[in-house]
Amino acid sequence: MMKILVCVKQVPEFDLEAEIKINDSGQGVVTNHLTAFRMNRFDEYAVEEALLIKKSFSDVKIEALTVGPEDASAAVKRAMGMGVDHGIHILTREENPLLAGQVAQWISIVAKTKSYDLILTGVMSEDQMQGQVGPMLAEFLDLPCATSVISEKLAPENQSVIAEREIEGGYRDVLELKLPALLTIQSGINLPRYPSLSNVMRAKRAKLEIIAADSLSQQETATVSALDYPGKTRAAEVLSGSQEEKAQQLYRILQEKAIIP
Amino acid sequence: MIKKTAVIFESFEGKIRPPSWEALTCAVELSNGDTDEIQLILLGEKLEALAQEISEKGGRNVIAIETGNGGFYNSARYKSILTGLFREQGVTHICLAGTTQGLDYAPGLAIRMDAACLTGVEGVFDAGDRLGYVRSIHGGKIVERLSVAAPLTVIVTQPGTFKPFSDSNSAQGTVDLRADSGEESTIRNIEIKQVQKESSALAEASIIVSAGRGFKEEENLDLIRQLSTVFTKSAVAGSRPLCDLGWLEYSQQVGVTGAMVAPNLYLACGISGAAQHISGMRNAGFIVAINIDPKAAIFNYSDVCIVEDLTTFIPTVIETFEKLKAI
Numbered sequence: 001m002m003k004i005l006v007c008v009k010q011v012p013e014f015d016l017e018a019e020i021k022i023n024d025s026g027q028g029v030v031t032n033h034l035t036a037f038r039m040n041r042f043d044e045y046a047v048e049e050a051l052l053i054k055k056s057f058s059d060v061k062i063e064a065l066t067v068g069p070e071d072a073s074a075a076v077k078r079a080m081g082m083g084v085d086h087g088i089h090i091l092t093r094e095e096n097p098l099l100a101g102q103v104a105q106w107i108s109i110v111a112k113t114k115s116y117d118l119i120l121t122g123v124m125s126e127d128q129m130q131g132q133v134g135p136m137l138a139e140f141l142d143l144p145c146a147t148s149v150i151s152e153k154l155a156p157e158n159q160s161v162i163a164e165r166e167i168e169g170g171y172r173d174v175l176e177l178k179l180p181a182l183l184t185i186q187s188g189i190n191l192p193r194y195p196s197l198s199n200v201m202r203a204k205r206a207k208l209e210i211i212a213a214d215s216l217s218q219q220e221t222a223t224v225s226a227l228d229y230p231g232k233t234r235a236a237e238v239l240s241g242s243q244e245e246k247a248q249q250l251y252r253i254l255q256e257k258a259i260i261p
Numbered sequence: 262m263i264k265k266t267a268v269i270f271e272s273f274e275g276k277i278r279p280p281s282w283e284a285l286t287c288a289v290e291l292s293n294g295d296t297d298e299i300q301l302i303l304l305g306e307k308l309e310a311l312a313q314e315i316s317e318k319g320g321r322n323v324i325a326i327e328t329g330n331g332g333f334y335n336s337a338r339y340k341s342i343l344t345g346l347f348r349e350q351g352v353t354h355i356c357l358a359g360t361t362q363g364l365d366y367a368p369g370l371a372i373r374m375d376a377a378c379l380t381g382v383e384g385v386f387d388a389g390d391r392l393g394y395v396r397s398i399h400g401g402k403i404v405e406r407l408s409v410a411a412p413l414t415v416i417v418t419q420p421g422t423f424k425p426f427s428d429s430n431s432a433q434g435t436v437d438l439r440a441d442s443g444e445e446s447t448i449r450n451i452e453i454k455q456v457q458k459e460s461s462a463l464a465e466a467s468i469i470v471s472a473g474r475g476f477k478e479e480e481n482l483d484l485i486r487q488l489s490t491v492f493t494k495s496a497v498a499g500s501r502p503l504c505d506l507g508w509l510e511y512s513q514q515v516g517v518t519g520a521m522v523a524p525n526l527y528l529a530c531g532i533s534g535a536a537q538h539i540s541g542m543r544n545a546g547f548i549v550a551i552n553i554d555p556k557a558a559i560f561n562y563s564d565v566c567i568v569e570d571l572t573t574f575i576p577t578v579i580e581t582f583e584k585l586k587a588i
């Protein structure tokens with residue numbers, strides 16, 4: 001049997017309805033009942049890729065894992081709704097910041113006991129935007145790793161996977177990695193499916209494997225973070241008035257700048 | 262503390278990747294005048310000329326390591342070679358550009374060397390007894406200032422945020438050419454293949470109208486095409502998600518993994534302003550953004566900000582512009 005692990009993350013969605021605000025400590029953002037949470041989009045591609053592998057090879061088991069506080073389990077449930085077989089939640093305390101190195105280490109401790117053949121993660125998370133957990137996890141597990149993977153083909157007969165990394169300028173870096181291996185998945189590799197009703201029902205009933213992060217290792221950090229709202233790099237003139245007035249102002253501005261005749 | 266910083270340069274097809282020069286600027290900004298040392302590192306194949314070039318333009322000593330393996334980048338080999346080198350050199354900071362290659366090996370290198378690692382770094386500051394780093398989070402809506410106290414820090418710069426290094430006064434550094442093919446690797450390089458030619462349409466356009474996920478439905482893209490026809494010498498571009506959906510061609514994608522563009526006017530519609538997109542268009546002559554969310558990050562990079570629903574505003578713009586043109 002081939003075992004695949006997909007790491008997923010729950011991220012807040014800030015938009016018009018749920019405006020982003022820095023909390024009182026200045027170290028995090030405010031999330032409350034208004035905040036919509038969803039699975040990190042890049043992880044959806046990773047889940048889908050695992051499901052596609054399961055479809056083309058017989059005897060594949062897919063597990064999804066997340067690290068985070070209580071609510072984060074929704075991302076695992078979502079993955080199960082898409083068709084993942086089993087869910088694992090490394091439970092952190094609400095006040096624990098999720099630092100990439102720490103998260104990768106926690107996952108590695110759990111993964112070591114499970115002997116996965118392939119580990120997939122999204123290329124980065126939309127909230128922290130670091131792209132570090134995947135390659136760090138590979139390092140902790142001493143696995144070959146390819147990031148920004150835009151195409152992948154398993155060759156179980158060779159105990160390997162052929163991966164194409166998307167690099168700049170329309171090129172791809174084509175590699176063969178010995179299994180077990182870790183790939184971070186770039187958007188565009190597939191079209192992630194929506195959860196199916198039957199899978200969602202099954203996910204609802206399913207019990208997640210819950211592991212307390214504290215029981216794995218203690219958190220230590222060398223970094224202190226303070227959040228701020230971004231400054232402006234240009235004039236950022238905000239137009240006002242009706243739509244038509246704004247359009248007229250825009251026309252005039254572009255004329256003044258000699259961008260249009 | 263005396264800093265000893267290594268800047269890892271990257272080359273592709275015999276040329277230095279431009280963001281490497283930005284990583285050098287970052288290293289210079291975090292160094293403290295003459296007491297600090299900056300060492301330039303280059304890995305690859307047939308490096309002599311390139312090493313000369315960076316020792317001249319960078320004005321610092323270069324260690325160039327021929328890595329064999331047909332000149333291919335290989336993360337497993339790179340991590341083992343660099344770890345050996347940095348242990349020997351005793352560096353305190355490592356700077357490199359956040360290209361797809363840099364992002365591929367830097368986090369693992371940091372773990373192997375027990376170092377702190379920061380990606381997407383857009384600026385540095387003095388945080389008293391520590392150094393501070395600025396990066397964007399939450400799609401650019403929030404800025405994070407991190408101060409780090411670690412014996413070794415790996416700093417990966419966001420392309421397009423630091424100025425490319427240039428200093429005409431700098432004296433040429435020395436070149437130390439070495440060879441090290443690293444360990445046997447669990448990764449085998451097969452080839453580098455081109456799947457997409459650089460688009461000349463975007464490079465030649467003086468006005469680019471660009472669509473993002475704010476368009477929501479493929480049918481709505483007619484709006485951006487119509488808007489484009491209002492201007493001359495214009496082209497339609499977009500953010501990555503629209504290309505992933507197949508609504509636009511990948512040749513139309515602007516950003517770090519798409520085209521780097523600098524038209525006279527960049528008109529961003531329904532684009533949030535994630536760092537990866539901004540890197541590709543921040544050098545445009547004039548930037549106008551249309552977004553329904555007044556807090557959208559794209560507005561921080563714009564000359565003109567229009568808070569509107571694009572589905573109704575773009576038709577108004579087309580109509581108004583046609584009317585005014587006719588006068």
Ligand SMILES: Cc1cc2nc3c(=O)[nH]c(=O)nc-3n(C[C@H](O)[C@H](O)[C@H](O)COP(=O)(O)OP(=O)(O)OC[C@H]3O[C@@H](n4cnc5c(N)ncnc54)[C@H](O)[C@@H]3O)c2cc1C
Pocket residue numbers: 015123124148400472473474475476499500501502503514515516517518519520530531532533534535536537538541551552553554557569570571572
């Ligand atoms: C390694 C890597 C490389 C990447 N390379 C690139 C790249 O080259 N180029 C790129 O673009 N991205 C790239 N990305 C993706 C990037 O991180 C963002 O996910 C992406 O840029 C977001 O695209 P968007 O702004 O269109 O979508 P979103 O972030 O979803 O933004 C949509 C915007 O539309 C607005 N909106 C919604 N409805 C309306 C309406 N009716 N009227 C007006 N506005 C509306 C919203 O307020 C929002 O601001 C890369 C990511 C990674 C990890």
